[in-house]
Amino acid sequence: MTRGDMRQRLVILVMVFTAALGMLAMLRGAPIPGTPVVYTADMTALLVTAGMLGMILLGAYALPKRLGVDPLLMTLTNFLCALGIFVQYSINPNGGLFHAALYAAGSVLTILMMIVIRRVKTFRDWWLWIALGAAALLIIPRFYTVNNAHAHIPIQRNGEGLITMTVQPSEAVKIVLIVMLADMLSGHGWKPDAVWAAVFAGMCVLLLIVEDDLGTCVLYVATALLMFFAATGSFSVLLTGVAGAGATAAVTYRFTGKLKTRVAQWLNPFMREQLDNGQIGLKGHQIAESLMALAAGGVHGLGYGIRDTFRYVPEYSNDFVFTVVCSQFGIVFALAVLAAYMVIIFRGMRVAERARRRFHALMAIGSTALLGVQTFVIIGGVINMFPLTGVTMPFVSQGGSSMLSCMALMGILHGVHACAEQDEREARALTDPDYGASRGVSSGREARA
Amino acid sequence: MRRMRRAAGFLSAMFAVMYLCLGVYFAYSVTVYSDRWFADPANPNILHTDGVIPGSVYDRNGIALARSVKTDDGGYTRVYADNTDVRRAVSQLLGDTRGQVANGVESFMAAYLLGYRAGLTTRLTQLFSGEPRRGDNIRLTIDAMLCVYAAKRFPSGKSGAVVVLNYKTGEILAMVSLPNYDPNSAKHAAGSYYNRATNVLYPPGSLFKLITYAAALKEIDGATARVFDCEGRYSVDNLTVVEARGAKHGKVTLAQALEQSCNVVFAQLALEMGYSAIERQARAFGFNDTVLFRDLVVKDSKYPTSSQTRDDLAQSAYGQGRVEATPLEMALVAATIANNGVMMEPKLLDRASPTETGGLPVGSSVYRKALDETRSMILKEAMLSAVRTGTASGAAIKGYQVAGKTGSAEVSSDKSVPTHAWFTGFIDDPSFPLAICVLVEGGGSGSSVAAPLARDILREAIRLSE
Incomplete structure (x- = not known):
């Protein structure tokens, strides 16, 4: 089977999946057992499905040709986004539509990000200003309290003054972190830049500790560490970093209360405890509810749209969305979702390997590592493999900031991919004039090494 | 650049390993533990069953133990067996939906009863017909009439438990706990x-x-032929091992020591073998191990080895000190010996199906091999002679080969509280492969209380299965 055939099969598979979910979403009256069947024709769902199918085709065929995006990455991202949209739609139609709108905006952002990456060779002149901007973005949320933490800025409140929409600046700073570190670490042997990179990463992490956003903090530390490792290629850097992070975690565990409850809940999620209302209840409430809902799904799941198992899981549209996927689609499908993430990571690293410039390779590694770590951390937490750290599941979890930042990360990967392709074409055109002429590449330009 | 490419390749491999671990852990934990997660009494899906009609529970002969009956307001309510004796005899085994009884069938098998294990076709039919979800009906391996007999024959006013199981298939025929x-x-x-x-x-x-005994047969060369000396008492460090009723067994072989339940000989054996040898055999039988049976939750029986005094070691040989076990575990020990050293997984669920009578039986499966065949034959022989001529003679049934072992477990140091009366044994007969364990709390002597009780229950089990 050629690469083209494989791509075609994957695209067909993703389209069939999307169309099937779209149809079920359209008949949303049906899948609630115990209620009379109402076969509604939900036109919004129909529109979303049609749009999604168009986007899949666009991402797999037209965009790679016109803009040089990577079709495999595009198709898998579209698969995960379609899953996200329909899962959110089954939880709450408005949430699903919001997710779809974010996906559309995110797609535009992907292209914009790609163009920026293709144009800009370095941000050196603006380092100071970017760093100050990032610091400001991370400091602002400190003055607001949302969900007992200081990581969000409320931007919308309802009539009763309750916060209905927030922005999480640390999601945007993720992109800044990756681009800045890649830029600072891309020079050969000019040591002060690496020091600046460490200073910048350290500043971001410190501000996140002040924000009390543990989950994002873990992601920043892991991404920065893996980027330093990639830039130096030295395993001692990696090991020192891991040991340092472990020691910090151990000290935090020893001296603060926060990690202790998490670890206790992880070790024994079903432990009973006296609750505030005097009754005896589950201590690891979140994890326990997640595991019970996972178990309800079994191998093949309860079916798309069945809500009665996960309605007790806290944050089910957000951090615990993987539980919803499991309970609706079963563990076999959940493993397929894991595989999709894994292929994205492989592809991202492959993009990095093919890049011709250190700056590009480092950005690709950083973006891929961040996506990989984030998915690993949240899924592992939800299935209780290790203590839960609250981060979102890329492309599927509800949440605008997260969706947009993930799409921007994909934009970086596509940009690096397109540049590498162009560089390769130009290099071949130099050595082989016929190749260039046949592809319409101007062979006169100097190839960038 | 080359270094960075290598780093990217390494990171690919690292993420591959991480995600592989994630996938394997996920698949493994869900397959092994999901029934236990779901069956937690705090599961809101068990507590709030609106929109679902829970399935019925039947015993092996089709006696309804629990059903869902429509109420006037259109909802459903749970109705238990018509007969009071049946309701009482299976009360803890069946449990309830609110989790007052830990891990009863009603909560532990809720995934079946509430339709979470229904097949794809059932699921789809329900989805598109709009009918309320109907849980599977389940048939247990339990014989309700045997449970009723065991509960009635039990010494009145006493607490305790009876377990009867088929040692070839692992099917539990009776599991009774008193008071009910x-x-x-x-x-x-x-x-x-x-x-x-x-x-x-x-x-x-x-x-x-x-x-x-099983450990000694493995650890000590020529254990079967060896002759021990019992003078009625034996001093360890601060402990003096004595015999029940001041008996003095004189020169005995191991088989005779088991038959006469001689504490002195076993204490000597333990001191000779040490903790680790006995612990290894106990672990093979399921002690000190997290047992994960698919159909029931059992507390883990313990053979502690952390205190390394010689007194504790000597006492542990005859199950005193800090050794603890559940009646089900002791029934499994007898069943394993009866089944040539192979422990079958104890099971309660015979079949589950969306219809009233259909469904295929869930097969039996081997849980583990605890003993080799030679040693299990020697143990079987010793247990047979314990019933023929030894302490367990009260369990003999005319016309059947009954094997057994009695126990009178001390629960206080000064003998102010009567001992727990124990009996575990089996019928050595391929057409009636039944193993039993009886425990009467504070019942007195195993020989005079537990053994006759076991005999009567076994006799009834034979009568019911004929």
């Missing part, structure tokens, strides 16, 4: 929510000698 309660009445006796067969640990007393 009537789910239809509001007044429930204190302690009646405990399933004493599975969820309470007792000192196993002399029953543990079976395990010490």
Whole structure:
């Protein structure tokens, strides 16, 4: 089977999946057992499905040709986004539509990000200003309290003054972190830049500790560490970093209360405890509810749209969305979702390997590592493999900031991919004039090494 | 650049390993533990069953133990067996949906009863017909009439447990715990929510000698031929091992020591073998191990080795000190010996199906091999002669080969409280492969209380299965 055939099969598979979910979403009256069947024709769902199918085709065929995006990455991202949209739609139609709108905006952002990456060779002149901007973005949320933490800025409140929409600046700073570190670490042997990179990463992490956003903090530390490792290629850097992070975690565990409850809940999620209302209840409430809902799904799941198992899981549209996927689609499908993430990571690293410039390779590694770590951390937490750290599941979890930042990360990967392709074409055109002429590449330009 | 490419390749491999671990852990934990997660009494999906009609529970002969009946307001309510004796006899085994009894069938098998294990076709039909979800009906391996007999024959006013199982298939035929309660009445006796067969640990007393014996057969060369000397008492460090009723067994072989339940000989054996040898054999039988049976939750029986005094070691040989076991575990020990050393997984679920009578039986499966065949034959022979001529003679049934071991476990140091009466044994007959364990709390002597009780229950089990 050629690469083209494989791509075609994957695209067909993703389209069939999307169309099937779209149809079920359209008949949303049906899948609630115990209620009379109402076969509604939900036109919004129909529109979303049609749009999604168009986007899949666009991402797999037209965009790679016109803009040089990577079709495999595009198709898998579209698969995960379609899953996200329909899962959110089954939880709450408005949430699903919001997710779809974010996906559309995110797609535009992907292209914009790609163009920026293709144009800009370095941000050196603006380092100071970017760093100050990032610091400001991370400091602002400190003055607001949302969900007992200081990581969000409320931007919308309802009539009763309750916060209905927030922005999480640390999601945007993720992109800044990756681009800045890649830029600072891309020079050969000019040591002060690496020091600046460490200073910048350290500043971001410190501000996140002040924000009390543990989950994002873990992601920043892991991404920065893996980027330093990639830039130096030295395993001692990696090991020192891991040991340092472990020691910090151990000290935090020893001296603060926060990690202790998490670890206790992880070790024994079903432990009973006296609750505030005097009754005896589950201590690891979140994890326990997640595991019970996972178990309800079994191998093949309860079916798309069945809500009665996960309605007790806290944050089910957000951090615990993987539980919803499991309970609706079963563990076999959940493993397929894991595989999709894994292929994205492989592809991202492959993009990095093919890049011709250190700056590009480092950005690709950083973006891929961040996506990989984030998915690993949240899924592992939800299935209780290790203590839960609250981060979102890329492309599927509800949440605008997260969706947009993930799409921007994909934009970086596509940009690096397109540049590498162009560089390769130009290099071949130099050595082989016929190749260039046949592809319409101007062979006169100097190839960038 | 080359270094960075290498780093990217390494990171690919690292993420591959991480995600592989994630996938394997996920698949493994869900397959092994999901029933237990789902069955947690705090599961809101069990507590709030609106929109679902829970399935019925039947015993092996089709006696309805629990059903869902439509109420006037259109909802469904749970109705238990018509007969009071049946309701009481299976009360803890069946449990309830609110989790008052830990891990009863009603909560532990809720995934079936509430339709979460239904097949794809059933699921789809329900989805598109708009009918309320109907849970699977399940048929248990339990014989309700045997449970009723065991509960009635039990010494009145006493607490305890009876387990009867088929040692070839692992099917549990009776599991009774006393005191029990009537789910239809509001007044429930204190302690009646405990399933004493599975969820309470007792000192196993002399029953543990079976395990010490099995260990000795492996660890000590020529153990079968060796002659021991019992002078009625034996001093360790601060402990003096004595015999029941001041007996003095004189020169005995191991088989005779088991037959006469001689503490002195077993204490000597333990001191000779040491903790690790006995612990290894106990572990093979399921002690000190997290047992994960698919159909029931059993408390883990314990053979502690952390205290390394010689006194504790000597006592552990005859199941005193800090050794603890559930009646089900001791029934499994006898069943394993009866089944040539192969422990079958104890099971309660015969079949589950969306229809009233259909469904295929769930097969039996081997849980583990605890003993080799030669040693299990020697143990079987010793247990047979314990019933023929030894302490367990009260369990003999005319016309059948009954094997057994009695125990009278001390629960106080000064003998002010009567001992727990134990019996575990089996019928050595391929057409009636039944193993039993009986425990009467504070019942007195195993020989005079537990053995005759076991005999009567086994006789009834034979009568019912004929």
